[in-house]
Amino acid sequence: MTRRALVKWLHWSTFGLILYFFVVEPESVPSDPAAGLDLHTGMVLVAVGLVWILMYLAKGLTGHPGPKLPGWAKTFDPIGHKALQIGVPVGIVSGALAGLAAPFVIHAFGSVPINQGFGGKGFHNFAQEVNELLFDGLILLIGLHIAFHLWRHFWLKDNALRVVAPRIPHIHL
Numbered sequence: 001m002t003r004r005a006l007v008k009w010l011h012w013s014t015f016g017l018i019l020y021f022f023v024v025e026p027e028s029v030p031s032d033p034a035a036g037l038d039l040h041t042g043m044v045l046v047a048v049g050l051v052w053i054l055m056y057l058a059k060g061l062t063g064h065p066g067p068k069l070p071g072w073a074k075t076f077d078p079i080g081h082k083a084l085q086i087g088v089p090v091g092i093v094s095g096a097l098a099g100l101a102a103p104f105v106i107h108a109f110g111s112v113p114i115n116q117g118f119g120g121k122g123f124h125n126f127a128q129e130v131n132e133l134l135f136d137g138l139i140l141l142i143g144l145h146i147a148f149h150l151w152r153h154f155w156l157k158d159n160a161l162r163v164v165a166p167r168i169p170h171i172h173l
């Protein structure tokens, strides 16, 4: 698998997982934390996010600003991507910390011990507030990113979406 192909998988898996958190807003269930969909999805997001951030730290961004972009957009493009590369793991870590601060036992997938329930209620609530704030910031950043690339593709007509689209929808773009 080429690096570009792996980035596409990481890109769209992250998008799907974050979309799930945004739309469904899954909650942990104190009486049965192992059933919490937020935990299972969160574990998958941790795995995907870890691979992506390690790849970014080792190799940097895969893409470069397109030649059709005006000056301001050439500056904005890599800054936005770097902010997302950092913002995604920051959001994931803050979510994981909120889980670790929970005052109830959490076993991922019913068996992997994540938290023995030593956390306090006040600390847990605070960690959840911080996580929500960071998640909202990340959603804002993602919204800007999507608007920017749609603008490039449909207004500037530089085929930006082809760069990240899976091969099958390529013919429609």
Ligand code: HEM
Binding pocket: 007, 011, 014, 015, 016, 018, 060, 061, 062, 063, 064, 065, 066, 081, 082, 084, 085, 088, 142, 145, 146, 147, 149, 150, 160, 161, 162, 163, 164
């Ligand atoms: C959770 C949501 C998303 C995140 C975290 C995200 C993050 C990123 C990052 C970090 C890059 C740079 C990758 C690199 O160069 O190595 C990128 C590229 C790109 N993204 Fe997203 N993205 C998201 C959703 C979307 C969506 C929904 C679209 C469609 C409108 C999109 C369109 C693009 C395009 C076209 C590029 C390639 C830009 C280029 O290389 O010139 N992204 N994305």
